[in-house]
Amino acid sequence: MTEPRQGGPGWASLVPGVYLPSLVFEIGIGAMVPVLAVSAGALGADLATAAVVTAMLPIGRILADLPAGAIAARVGDRAAMIGASAVAVVGMAMLALAPNLILLATGVLLLGATEAVYALARQSYLTEAVPQLMRARALSTLGGVHRIGLFIGPFAGAAIAHLTGSTPAIYWLGVVTSVVAALVVGVATDPDTRRRDRGERPTGLAQVARTHRSLFATLGVAVLLVGAMRGARMTVVPLWAEHLGLEATTTSLVFGIAGGIDMLLFYPAGKVMDLRGRLWVAVPSMLIMGVAMVLLPLTSTVAAVTAVAMLLGFGNGIGSGVIMTLGADTAPPAERAQFLGVWRLFADSGNASGPLVVSLGAALGSIGLGIATMGLVGGLAALALIRWVPRWSPPRKRAPS
Numbered sequence: 001m002t003e004p005r006q007g008g009p010g011w012a013s014l015v016p017g018v019y020l021p022s023l024v025f026e027i028g029i030g031a032m033v034p035v036l037a038v039s040a041g042a043l044g045a046d047l048a049t050a051a052v053v054t055a056m057l058p059i060g061r062i063l064a065d066l067p068a069g070a071i072a073a074r075v076g077d078r079a080a081m082i083g084a085s086a087v088a089v090v091g092m093a094m095l096a097l098a099p100n101l102i103l104l105a106t107g108v109l110l111l112g113a114t115e116a117v118y119a120l121a122r123q124s125y126l127t128e129a130v131p132q133l134m135r136a137r138a139l140s141t142l143g144g145v146h147r148i149g150l151f152i153g154p155f156a157g158a159a160i161a162h163l164t165g166s167t168p169a170i171y172w173l174g175v176v177t178s179v180v181a182a183l184v185v186g187v188a189t190d191p192d193t194r195r196r197d198r199g200e201r202p203t204g205l206a207q208v209a210r211t212h213r214s215l216f217a218t219l220g221v222a223v224l225l226v227g228a229m230r231g232a233r234m235t236v237v238p239l240w241a242e243h244l245g246l247e248a249t250t251t252s253l254v255f256g257i258a259g260g261i262d263m264l265l266f267y268p269a270g271k272v273m274d275l276r277g278r279l280w281v282a283v284p285s286m287l288i289m290g291v292a293m294v295l296l297p298l299t300s301t302v303a304a305v306t307a308v309a310m311l312l313g314f315g316n317g318i319g320s321g322v323i324m325t326l327g328a329d330t331a332p333p334a335e336r337a338q339f340l341g342v343w344r345l346f347a348d349s350g351n352a353s354g355p356l357v358v359s360l361g362a363a364l365g366s367i368g369l370g371i372a373t374m375g376l377v378g379g380l381a382a383l384a385l386i387r388w389v390p391r392w393s394p395p396r397k398r399a400p401s
Contacts, residue, residue, distance in 0.1 A: 017078075017125075017184075017185065018142065019141065021188075022122055022181075023145045023148060025118055025177060026145070027149045027152050028088070028153065028173060028174035028181075029111065029153060029174070030149055030150035030151065030153020031170050031173050032095065032153070032174050033150075033153070033154075036050075036054050036108060037051075037054060039098070039104060040053040040101060043098065043100060045101055049101065053104060055352075056109040056112060057108050057111060057112040058348065059109065059352070060109040060110065060112020060115070061112045061115055061344075062112075063109075064112065064116035065116050065120070065344045067341075068080070068116045068117040068120045069120060069340055069342065069344075070204075070205055070338060071083070072120055072121050073335070073336075073338050077122070077124055078121075078185055078188065081118055081185045082185055083117070084114040085114070085181050085182030086178075087114050088110070088174070090107075090110060092107070092111070092172070093171070093172075093175055095171040116348070123139065123142070123340055124337045126139055126328070127327075128336065132329075133274055135325060136273030136322075136325045137267065137273075139325045139328060140266045140267060140269050140322075141270060143320045143321040143324060144263060144267065144320055147259070147262060151263060205342065208335050208342060209342050212342075215330060216346065218387075218388045219326065219388040220343070223350065224350035224353075225350060225380055226282070226350065227323065227346070227351040227354070228357065229289050229350075229374060229381055230350075231353065232293070232354030232357065232358055233316055233354075235354075235358055236296060236312075237296070237312065238255065240296055240305065240367065241254065241305060243367050250302060254306050254309050257310060258309040259313060261310055269281050269317065269318045269321060269322070270325075272318075273321070273325055277391070278322060279386065279389055281322060282322045282382075284315075285316065285318050286382040286385065287379070287382050288311060288318070289319075290377070290381075291315075291378075292311040292312040293372060293377075294372050295308050296308045297368030297369075297371050323347050327340050327343040327344070327347075328340075354377075357373055358371055
């Protein structure tokens with residue numbers, strides 16, 4: 001790992017240029033996600049087609065991960081975020097006005113791509129700007145802000161839909177949040193002028209991937225497994241609740257409780273990583289989530305499902321920011337954005353593959369088998385992290401809280 005860099009911005013200075021635009025942007029995404037299937041159905045899609053439309057969001061993230069790294073390296077983090085906001089405005093407007101499923105799916109794909117650019121730009125900046133002894137807290141807070149935005153979004157969207165009586169109004173809310181996020185970034189100080197001032201040509205993605213291929217083939221696999229667990233977490237509780245025949249309102253309540261626990265843990269998780277090391281949260285996170293995955297198919301009551309969902313949320317919450325932090329720890333300064341683009345490709349590919357494992361179990365006739373299989377993936381992820389995460393020496397002098 002690189003040596004700690006002294007100085008850097010204080011927490012207050014990170015709010016306008018990092019956390020606030022990320023929060024506002026994710027509120028729009030969070031408002032949009034729950035109604036995608038409804039919009040697809042209104043345009044004539046069956047359940048399978050509606051699922052494909054919804055899947056365009058993670059697919060868009062995966063397709064944009066590598067270009068996002070190249071774009072951020074060439075134009076800077078600030079310009080990349082403003083550009084992503086402009087594309088998000090177009091994507092949200094397409095959803096609001098889409099006359100057919102093709103345009104609807106294209107809009108969702110664009111929004112997935114903008115999420116990738118936003119996430120990479122903020123991660124790249126925090127990696128550069130924040131002292132290493134506070135890095136995990138800064139990145140965990142970024143992950144927490146992302147989750148808070150996704151949590152607020154559905155409620156904001158529901159309020160807008162109730163007031164207007166229109167589902168497309170939710171997408172217009174997304175247009176507004178995208179514009180506001182761009183304005184906030186626009187008035188923030190540009191943190192990435194040095195490379196462009198020197199006129200240096202960024203290193204190509206292919207060269208970065210070749211140079212660090214051994215790291216991606218080891219720690220990258222661990223990150224992919226962690227991403228798979230996180231992706232599966234978003235689907236297993238609703239799927240098992242549907243299998244048990246629980247009402248939609250009950251499922252939403254259970255999911256919301258688990259999400260609330262998840263959101264509360266991001267700062268403590270970052271502080272433990274900064275003071276004790278990355279493995280202190282990464283490994284317990286995967287083990288706890290793995291146990292929860294094994295326990296979920298054994299539940300048959302609302303109380304039991306809620307308890308396991310809370311355990312799943314706790315496991316995910318204590319691992320908040322760990323993927324971003326490990327990427328920041330291992331990214332070479334000279335080609336940080338490109339490296340993180342490849343890094344996020346592994347994480348997002350895992351995020352998309354986790355639900356597919358659960359779906360495969362359902363296709364084979366046992367949703368419980370698919371969920372329990374993810375428990376094994378959690379164990380493999382923990383072993384991979386133990387084997388390949390660089391060892392961290394706790395600082396002798398505590399960083400400021």
